[in-house]
Amino acid sequence: xxxxxxxxxxxxxxxxxxxxxxxxxxxxxxxxxxxxxxxxxxxxxxxxxxxxxxxxxxxxxxxxxxxxxxxxxxxxxxxxxxxxxxxxxxxxxxxxxxxxxxxxxxxxxxxxxxxxxxxxxxxxxxxxxxxxxxxxxxxxxxxxxxxxxxxxxxxxxxxxxxxxxxxxxxxxxxxxxxxxxxxxxxxxxxxxxxxxxxxxxxxxxxxxxxxxxxxxxxxxxxxxxxxxxxxxxxxxxxxxxxxxxxxxxxxxxxxxxxxxxxxxxxxxxxxxxxxxxxxxxxxxxxxxxxxxxxxxxxxxxxxxxxxxxxxxxxxxxxxxx
Numbered sequence: 001x002x003x004x005x006x007x008x009x010x011x012x013x014x015x016x017x018x019x020x021x022x023x024x025x026x027x028x029x030x031x032x033x034x035x036x037x038x039x040x041x042x043x044x045x046x047x048x049x050x051x052x053x054x055x056x057x058x059x060x061x062x063x064x065x066x067x068x069x070x071x072x073x074x075x076x077x078x079x080x081x082x083x084x085x086x087x088x089x090x091x092x093x094x095x096x097x098x099x100x101x102x103x104x105x106x107x108x109x110x111x112x113x114x115x116x117x118x119x120x121x122x123x124x125x126x127x128x129x130x131x132x133x134x135x136x137x138x139x140x141x142x143x144x145x146x147x148x149x150x151x152x153x154x155x156x157x158x159x160x161x162x163x164x165x166x167x168x169x170x171x172x173x174x175x176x177x178x179x180x181x182x183x184x185x186x187x188x189x190x191x192x193x194x195x196x197x198x199x200x201x202x203x204x205x206x207x208x209x210x211x212x213x214x215x216x217x218x219x220x221x222x223x224x225x226x227x228x229x230x231x232x233x234x235x236x237x238x239x240x241x242x243x244x245x246x247x248x249x250x251x252x253x254x255x256x257x258x259x260x261x262x263x264x265x266x267x268x269x270x271x272x273x274x275x276x277x278x279x280x281x282x283x284x285x286x287x288x289x290x291x292x293x294x295x296x297x298x299x300x301x302x303x304x305x306x307x308x309x310x311x312x313x314x315x316x317x318x319x320x321x
Contacts, residue, residue: 033089034110034118035308037077038103038135041095042069044265051264052290055273056180062173064292069263070099072296076123079301084308090115096134103135107142111149119152119311121304125260125294126156126197126205152315154307159209162299164216167195170258170291171221180254180289190226192252192286193217194242196275197260198267199233207231210260226250232271239275240282247283255283257290264293 046068048054053063067075077093084091090113093099094106101109103120110118122135139151157163171193174180195214197207210229218227228242228250246252259272273290280288294300 031114031116032087033312034113034115035080035084035089035091036094036103036106036110036118036120037073037080037091037123037304038106038120039069039073039093039095039099039123039262041073041097041099042263042265043098044068046264050266050269052259052268052273052292054269055276055290060174062292064295066264066293066295069265072263073099073123075296076301076304079296079298080304083301083305089308103138104142104145107146107149107151111146116148117150117152117315119154119308121154121308122156123304124156125262126200126207126210152311154311156307157300157303159212159216160303161216162303164213164220166294166297166299167193167213167217167258167260168220170294171217171225171256174256174289174291180287189251189253190224192243192246192250192255193221193225193227194239194246194255194257195227195229195260196232196239196257196272197229199231199235199271201234205235207235207237226252232267232275239272239279243279243283247286253286255279255286255288257288259290259293261293263295268293 044050046066048059051066053059066072073093073095077091081089081091090110092101092106092109094101094103096102107118120135120139135153139153142149143151195210195217197210200207207229214227214229218225221227226246228237228246230237230239230242232239243255246255257272257276259268261268261272276288276290280286
């Protein structure tokens with residue numbers, strides 16, 4: 001069930017529209033779980049200047065007409081609600097910054113609606129400060145404020161084969177209409193793929209999961225490709241270091257950058273595309289291109305649903321069908 005304004009699904013709304021009415025699961029007799037889909041949030045909208053399309057000379061065929069963060073996350077929450085089912089879950093989108101409700105507000109909403117068990121799913125593409133230290137502090141404070149609410153935290157999205165498939169799909173979507181013609185594989189000269197996540201200080205995320213994801217992508221792409229991973233800013237590995245390894249050590253003759261981000265915005269424009277502009281000047285003989293970001297995708301929602309299902313199974317709830 002969604003709000004009429006297209007926002008995230010309502011918590012505890014009955015088919016009649018009366019707030020606070022909760023159906024018990026017909027198979028178990030228990031109240032549904034609250035599910036908080038926790039994202040970072042952004043105050044910026046989408047413009048072509050903030051998206052991968054700005055790097056192409058003309059609007060490319062692969063353009064996905066990317067949504068801005070708020071409607072994109074609302075759509076992800078709507079799809080997650082459909083997967084989990086209203087008998088078992090009430091999904092509420094929450095963001096750490098800019099977009100309300102924030103986590104403390106979301107928990108109070110769930111408590112006021114009579115929900116007793118709430119699982120928090122970090123809808124984040126990394127394991128940085130937001131997904132670890134900051135979130136643990138928030139949940140610890142909420143446990144003392146709302147002692148009647150049982151709070152559970154899932155694993156994040158992490159390295160998953162379905163996410164590797166998405167990256168491979170992004171690489172394959174590039175065509176020749178934007179002026180990019182990757183040089184064919186011959187001998188030791190491969191096509192480089194640079195997978196770039198939003199930057200996190202190394203003390204909070206050692207990026208081992210990103211290295212694992214890069215290995216999955218390279219295996220799927222095959223011997224004609226070499227994959228490097230990088231952070232857009234703050235920590236290691238940097239875009240400069242990863243590109244140097246691809247071009248100078250792996251002898252890649254072309255470079256495709258995959259922004260491992262949900263939506264367009266400042267990080268994509270300033271850090272990823274800005275970094276590519278700098279790298280293009282450093283390696284003028286290496287054709288470079290950039291793919292669209294990840295956007296809204298059922299595979300992302302499926303990974304989130306599986307993480308939630310793991311908590312439900314551990315706590316003795318019914319397994320997702």
